[in-house]
Amino acid sequence: MSGCYVGRRPTARASRRFRSASRCRSRPRPARSTNCSPGSGPGPSKKSEKETSMSKPAIGFIGLGLMGGAMCQRLLDMDYPLTVIANRTRTWVDKAVERGAKEVKTAKEVAAASDIVMLCMDTSANVESRMRGAEGVIAGLKPGAVVIDFGTSLPDSTTALGEEVAAAGGVYLDSPISRTPAQAFEGKINLMIGGDQAAFGKVQPVLKDISENAFHVGPLGSGHKIKLINNFFAMTTAMAMSEAFAMADKVGVPRENLYQIMSAGPLRSGMMDWIKAAAVDGDPNQLSFAVKNAKKDVGYYGAMADAAGAVSLMSGAARQTLSLGVAEGYGEKMVPEMVGFFEKLFATK
Numbered sequence: 001m002s003g004c005y006v007g008r009r010p011t012a013r014a015s016r017r018f019r020s021a022s023r024c025r026s027r028p029r030p031a032r033s034t035n036c037s038p039g040s041g042p043g044p045s046k047k048s049e050k051e052t053s054m055s056k057p058a059i060g061f062i063g064l065g066l067m068g069g070a071m072c073q074r075l076l077d078m079d080y081p082l083t084v085i086a087n088r089t090r091t092w093v094d095k096a097v098e099r100g101a102k103e104v105k106t107a108k109e110v111a112a113a114s115d116i117v118m119l120c121m122d123t124s125a126n127v128e129s130r131m132r133g134a135e136g137v138i139a140g141l142k143p144g145a146v147v148i149d150f151g152t153s154l155p156d157s158t159t160a161l162g163e164e165v166a167a168a169g170g171v172y173l174d175s176p177i178s179r180t181p182a183q184a185f186e187g188k189i190n191l192m193i194g195g196d197q198a199a200f201g202k203v204q205p206v207l208k209d210i211s212e213n214a215f216h217v218g219p220l221g222s223g224h225k226i227k228l229i230n231n232f233f234a235m236t237t238a239m240a241m242s243e244a245f246a247m248a249d250k251v252g253v254p255r256e257n258l259y260q261i262m263s264a265g266p267l268r269s270g271m272m273d274w275i276k277a278a279a280v281d282g283d284p285n286q287l288s289f290a291v292k293n294a295k296k297d298v299g300y301y302g303a304m305a306d307a308a309g310a311v312s313l314m315s316g317a318a319r320q321t322l323s324l325g326v327a328e329g330y331g332e333k334m335v336p337e338m339v340g341f342f343e344k345l346f347a348t349k
Helices: 049-055 066-077 091-098 107-112 124-131 155-167 181-185 197-210 222-251 255-263 270-279 291-307 315-330 335-347
Strands: 017-019 024-026 059-062 082-085 116-119 146-149 171-174 189-194 211-218
Touching: 059 066, 059 107, 066 082, 066 091, 066 181, 066 197, 082 091, 082 107, 116 124, 124 155, 146 155, 146 197, 155 171, 155 222, 155 291, 171 197, 171 222, 189 197, 189 222, 197 211, 211 222, 222 255, 222 270, 222 291, 222 315, 222 335, 255 270, 270 335, 291 315, 291 335, 315 335
Parallel strands: 059 082, 059 116, 116 146, 146 171, 189 211
Antiparallel strands: 017 024, 171 189
16 A cells, blocks of 8 residues: 555445536546455446647656555546556556556656656565656656655655756645545545645646645655654554553453443544454454554654754554564554454463
8 A cells, every 4th residue: 555544434325417618517426445456336437538638737656556546547437537557466456457557667757758647665675666767757758747655654755755856847836645445435535735835736736636634834854744743643652552552452341341431531533433343343454554554654754853963752662563573464454453452462471
């Protein structure tokens, strides 16, 4: 997945009406499961290529994982001309192509075909690899194009890439995401955007089509800084709640009783409910966020703190816990499944 932590549980999908330049019409919604597994989407738009290209900016998208794939389905729902490139798997690329997206071979070709280039990658290193080099985005960038990084990246990397994009005649924005791939299908994600105010205004109509809220939060890198602080706090809370449920088992307290007491007071939160869904109800997919991505984000938070000359005391425990979880085979599991990690840990003592 794209490494994008979420801020609220998914809501039921409602029927949607989609706009066009000349009329409004209803379209079937794409099917999906609660764990954000691939679902089929509506058929290709009946608009002509010429009509679409005149009314919408051309979008290039790199990083079609769970989140990126859902965002592309939303862009296609809204009739954007879309150019994509395959990354690790073809699942979401094939779905996009079936609905009319154009597939190319290199990031340079994506940029050359696009007014706005969007990336939803899992690490800063992968963003940099797609941006730089003879076949990278920067090499193919149109004058005046806007590049948006929707992943959770290191702020220093974001700033450096921003300078390189500016030298090539474009503008770079960071726009990490909160909420889930399921909500991305519906255009209900939240975005925190850092970068040039004028460039934000230029792409704001597109952002409104794919999100419920798009907040401009400051200069380039501000979005990633806020996202890392958010995810540090969220994952620290998630690990504490996971341990709490496992400790309840260890000392002979029913998990449901623990939850009833804790949730009756000021401790209750969406994160508590997500961990409870796994620990009590057996549903770990209320929070579709992999342990390996949580580990990465908390590590990025620590790197940001180090770069700022600060010592983070609280993130160490979360980072160590998540690292141990990855080492024990939990990397691809969802964060709420870390309750099981603590169960096994306590069983050995």
